[in-house]
Amino acid sequence: MVVDPTLTDEWAVSIMSVEGGPRILAVSPPRANAVGVTHGDELEADQVTSALLAAGVALNAPDNIFHVTAAHGRALATEPIRPGVRALTLDDHAAFDRFTADAPDDDVDEAFVELDHWLVFGCFVDGRLVSAASMYPWDGSTLADTGVLTLPAYRGRGHGVATVRALSARALQLGDEPQYRCQVDNVASVSLAQAAGFTLLGTWEVVLPTD
Known part of the structure; x- marks a missing residue:
């Protein structure tokens, strides 16, 4: 307590x-x-x-909280980035706008991936942005909360995993701690977190807002 x-x-x-x-x-x-x-x-x-x-x-319903262990973080920080994956900037707004327009609205809202976040990485296939992940500092701390979104037609091919790994590596190089949250029953998101090298820290429940 x-x-x-x-x-x-x-x-x-x-x-x-x-x-x-x-x-x-x-x-x-x-x-x-x-x-x-x-x-x-x-x-x-x-x-x-x-x-x-x-x-x-x-x-609220509990969220899974995943983190990167110290041992895995040291390996991840020096891992080569997969071809087609790179950091995004505001200059990528045209590709990002097309990407979000092609993604389901509910997925865009849930993922909370924004081009103006603290760190943003994307995966390009044949010149098209097909997966993006972003991080923002958690309440001014060194925890970097992660969101990721992959276009439905490109899922299951490792694009999201590669994007999150590259994003996490950059955060670690900057001295921050990647954090990944998702609903406990979101099987696809749990699988992505694990494939990207995150370890389950526990579950977190927070008070629902009152109107």
């Missing part, structure tokens, strides 16, 4: 379930008072569930 005074309303309650380790409930001080917990408490899972329910706190 962690009470963190730096948490904003958006992240005021979250549960991190570390793979093979503990579950960590993190709350802001006002939420701690509402839930009836204090910093350092050790609670059973059913106690946490009951306390959140009683306080009217609802959490």
